[in-house]
Amino acid sequence: MDFLTTVTSSGLIQQFLVGLSRTTILFVVASGLSLVLGVLRIPNVAHGSLYMLGAFLCYSFATLFGKNPIGFWVAIVMAPLGVALISLAAERGLFCRLYDREHLMLLLFTFALMLLCRDIVKMIWGAEYRSLAPPVVLQGSLSILDLPFPKYNFFLLSIGPFVALALWFLTQRTKIGKIARAAAVDRDMVSAVGINVSWVFASVFVIGCFLAGLGGALVAPTQNIAQGMDHTIIMESFLIVIAGGLGNVWGALLGALIFGLTDSMGILVWPQFSIVFPYAIVVIVLIFRPKGLLRATW
Amino acid sequence: MLQVEGIHTFYGSSHILFGVSLTVSRGEIVCLLGRNGAGKSTTMKSIIGLTPPRQGVIKFKSEDIARAKPYIIARMGIGFVPDDRRVFFDLTVDENLEISERKIAGTDAWNRERVYEFFQPLKHIRSRKAGFLSGGEQQMLTIARALVTNPELLLLDEPTEGLAPIIVDMLEQRILALRDAGLTILLAEQNQKTALGLSDRGYILDNGVIKYHGTIKELQENEEIIRKYLLV
Numbered sequence: 001m002d003f004l005t006t007v008t009s010s011g012l013i014q015q016f017l018v019g020l021s022r023t024t025i026l027f028v029v030a031s032g033l034s035l036v037l038g039v040l041r042i043p044n045v046a047h048g049s050l051y052m053l054g055a056f057l058c059y060s061f062a063t064l065f066g067k068n069p070i071g072f073w074v075a076i077v078m079a080p081l082g083v084a085l086i087s088l089a090a091e092r093g094l095f096c097r098l099y100d101r102e103h104l105m106l107l108l109f110t111f112a113l114m115l116l117c118r119d120i121v122k123m124i125w126g127a128e129y130r131s132l133a134p135p136v137v138l139q140g141s142l143s144i145l146d147l148p149f150p151k152y153n154f155f156l157l158s159i160g161p162f163v164a165l166a167l168w169f170l171t172q173r174t175k176i177g178k179i180a181r182a183a184a185v186d187r188d189m190v191s192a193v194g195i196n197v198s199w200v201f202a203s204v205f206v207i208g209c210f211l212a213g214l215g216g217a218l219v220a221p222t223q224n225i226a227q228g229m230d231h232t233i234i235m236e237s238f239l240i241v242i243a244g245g246l247g248n249v250w251g252a253l254l255g256a257l258i259f260g261l262t263d264s265m266g267i268l269v270w271p272q273f274s275i276v277f278p279y280a281i282v283v284i285v286l287i288f289r290p291k292g293l294l295r296a297t298w
Numbered sequence: 299m300l301q302v303e304g305i306h307t308f309y310g311s312s313h314i315l316f317g318v319s320l321t322v323s324r325g326e327i328v329c330l331l332g333r334n335g336a337g338k339s340t341t342m343k344s345i346i347g348l349t350p351p352r353q354g355v356i357k358f359k360s361e362d363i364a365r366a367k368p369y370i371i372a373r374m375g376i377g378f379v380p381d382d383r384r385v386f387f388d389l390t391v392d393e394n395l396e397i398s399e400r401k402i403a404g405t406d407a408w409n410r411e412r413v414y415e416f417f418q419p420l421k422h423i424r425s426r427k428a429g430f431l432s433g434g435e436q437q438m439l440t441i442a443r444a445l446v447t448n449p450e451l452l453l454l455d456e457p458t459e460g461l462a463p464i465i466v467d468m469l470e471q472r473i474l475a476l477r478d479a480g481l482t483i484l485l486a487e488q489n490q491k492t493a494l495g496l497s498d499r500g501y502i503l504d505n506g507v508i509k510y511h512g513t514i515k516e517l518q519e520n521e522e523i524i525r526k527y528l529l530v
Contacts, residue, residue, distance in 0.1 A: 179397045182386035188348050189384045193398040194372035194447050 010145030012268065017144065019264030021153040024160035025219050027256035029233055030240040031167055031249050032211030038247020038297040039184045039204045042095065043103060045110040047212050048234030049117035050083050054216025055225045056125050057082045059132045062220075072135035076217045083213025084206050091205045096198055118230065127227060134221040152221055159218060163211070167249050170207070180204050184247060184297045239278075243285045245292030254293050258285070299324045299482055300345070300451055305354030305364070307337075307344045314340045315351065316506045322451065322484050327477050329493040329514075330486040331528055332503035338486035339381050341503065342455045345484075346378040347371045358451070373400070377449030381456040381486070383436045387429030391420055391439055394428050399446040406480070413442040416472070434465035441472070452476065454485045458492050470496060490528055494518060502527045 033047045057079035065071030090113070098106060133139065134152040141148035171177040179200050183190045191197045215233070223229075240259050244251025259278045266277030285293060300322040307315040315337050322328045330338050343349040345356055347368040356364040363371050372378070386394050395410050414421040417438040423431065428439060437457055444452060454473070458466040466489075473496055477483060487493035493500065500517050502510040504527045510517070517523065 175397060178389055178393050181388050182394075182397060185388060186384055186386065188368070189380065189386070190397075191368040192346050192348060192372055192378045192380075193443060194369050194400055195397065196367075196369045 010147050014144060014147045014149055015264050015268055016261070017149055017153065017157070019261040020160070021156040022264060023256045023260030024156045024163075025215050026236060026240055026260050027160060027253050028163050028211050028218065029215035030237040030244075030252040030256050031163070032208040032215070033237045034241045034244070034247055034249055034252040035167075035211070036205055036208035037241060038249075039180045040095075040099065040201050041103065041106075042099075042110065042205075043107050043238075044208075045107065045234060046113040046117055047110075047209070047237065048230035048232075049114045049121075050087065050209050050212035051216040051219075051233050052121060052225075052227075052230040053086070053117060054079050054083045054213030055220045055229065056121055056130070056216075057213070058217035058220040059130045059225050060125075062132055069136065072132075072221075079217040079220075080210050080213035083216070084210040087209030088202065088206050091202045095205065096202065099201065114230065114234075118227065122227060130225040132220045132225065138221075156218060156222075163214075164253060171249060176200060176203055236278075239282045243282045243292055245294035245296040247297030248292070248294045251292055251294035251296070255282075258282075299359060300484065301355070301357040302341070302345065303355040303357070305341075305344055305351035305356060307340050307349055307351045309340075309349065314506050315344065317354070318344075318503070318506070318508055320501050320508065320511070322482055324450075324482050325477070325480070326499065327473070327483040327485060327497045329497035329500045330484065330503055331490065331493055331500055332486075332488075333528070334488065336503045337506040338503055339455055340506075342378070342380075342453045342484070342486055345371075345453060346376060372447055372449075375448070375450040377444030377447050377452045379440045379444050379452065379454045379457060381459060383433075383440045385428040385431070385436050385439050385443070388427065390425050390427055391431070392424040394439055394443055395446050398443045400448055402448045408445045408448050410446060413445050416445070416475070417442050434461050434469075437461060437465075437469065441469075445476075449481070451482045451484065454483060456486055456488060458487070458489050466492065490524075 029047070029051050033044060036042055036044050036047070058075045061075035061078045062072050065074050098109060138152045138155050141150050142154065143149070171181060179190060179195055183197055183200055187197050236259060240255035241252055243258065244253070244255030258281055262277045262281045263274070266274035302318060302320045304317045304319050305315055306313065306317060318337070318341055320328070330341060332338050340349060344351045347363065347366055351364055354364060355362055358371070358374060358376060361374070363374065389397070392410070395413060399410060401407065401409065414424070419435060420438055420442060423435065428436065431439065441454070441457065457469055457473070461469070470492060473483065473485070485493060485497060494514050494517070497514050499513050501508055502523065509527055510523050
């Protein structure tokens with residue numbers, strides 16, 4: 001195991017922090033997917049497309065307000081709101097008619113939406129890569145034990161706990177969250193006590209999609225904004241949600257931690273094969289806990 | 299208050315109810331008797347809109363509700379207590395009541411406090427998850443949950459099923475207290491003793507068809523009917 005001797009402890013910490021900031025993005029996106037899956041029982045394959053849309057919208061808003069120093073901040077708020085608005089239209093126009101259909105139909109339907117989204121993105125933004133610089137305050141690096149660590153990643157790290165706290169508050173403390181938890185298990189009975197489940201579902205769907213858009217907006221300054229980013233994230237998100245426990249938001253957090261950290265730490269262990277590690281760990285989790293780490297709502 | 303006229307209800311392609319008709323007037327307790335699988339629960343679910351009938355009319359306070367959504371029917375004033383209880387397992391007792399509560403004006407409105415007074419055992423377990431309650435406690439909770447929606451008509455589907463005799467006695471007392479508090483009740487029961495002891499009138503359902511209808515006194519005197527449709 002001589003590879004470990006070549007890695008300094010500061011390098012280890014640096015990789016760990018990189019992994020954690022990646023985890024933030026994965027968690028934000030996967031928790032939205034999990035929420036929609038758990039409450040509405042929709043395996044939304046188009047969730048990744050909303051993430052991509054969030055990134056492109058963030059780019060466009062930031063470019064639009066670019067001359068202003070607050071342009072980026074406007075963009076990072078507007079982009080997920082834009083995605084939420086689109087998803088509200090999709091829910092009221094399409095999804096709300098389909099809740100009683102079987103899962104396979106919903107899967108095919110959202111798959112079709114994913115293809116549609118991809119073409120729409122191509123029509124609006126073209127096929128080229130886009131890139132977005134972080135705002136001036138978050139440019140450059142800080143030094144952690146003599147190794148540079150991007151400031152923007154610190155920003156990401158601070159967002160993660162905030163989103164987790166907000167989701168905890170939403171599901172545990174608000175009335176709509178409580179209704180959503182009840183509806184996840186027994187939507188008929190929720191309706192029989194006089195609650196219009198349809199609007200509860202719409203709200204949960206919009207919140208879930210908002211998180212996809214937020215993930216896309218947050219990731220925009222860290223990578224190329226391009227076609228295909230929907231693909232990668234949806235695969236990863238589904239794996240995280242399945243490993244964590246379907247429909248369990250805390251499972252999504254746990255899954256994202258495992259996935260994000262094995263991804264970044266794997267590079268230190270075996271760089272050529274690092275891409276395999278997160279997938280291998282998900283397989284191992286599912287061998288021992290086929291229903292995921294935490295209690296699934298399915 | 300409630301008129302069910304010739305409803306035909308299906309589960310998928312299987313025909314369950316064949317022209318069921320019944321009426322419930324304000325202030326009455328009416329029971330629906332019949333063996334397992336006779337269609338009692340389906341009748342209840344048809345009224346609340348969970349399995350809407352394909353044919354027939356259901357009128358509540360003179361409005362046709364046969365094709366209305368369950369939440370609309372509930373808001374019009376029908377409370378539903380299902381036979382399999384279906385408490386919201388993941389929520390605490392208090393949260394179960396919180397999300398169901400529908401506030402109305404008036405001093406005799408049901409709110410959480412009044413419900414805790416009515417079912418005192420619930421008061422002490424209000425922060426416990428509903429999934430961890432005993433059968434009797436769950437049953438109290440489902441009735442309490444229906445009460446906080448402030449219904450005028452309560453559909454009680456086998457409230458005493460599977461409960462210890464001492465709990466059954468307590469629930470029977472509570473059901474009578476509900477009638478005294480002004481509620482109208484449609485009660486589906488397999489337990490003849492409970493049903494006959496509580497009700498003013500009864501209907502007997504067999505294989506999805508109403509076979510008999512009369513006052514409790516008439517029913518008790520008609521041994522042939524009881525033997526034919528109710529004894530196992």
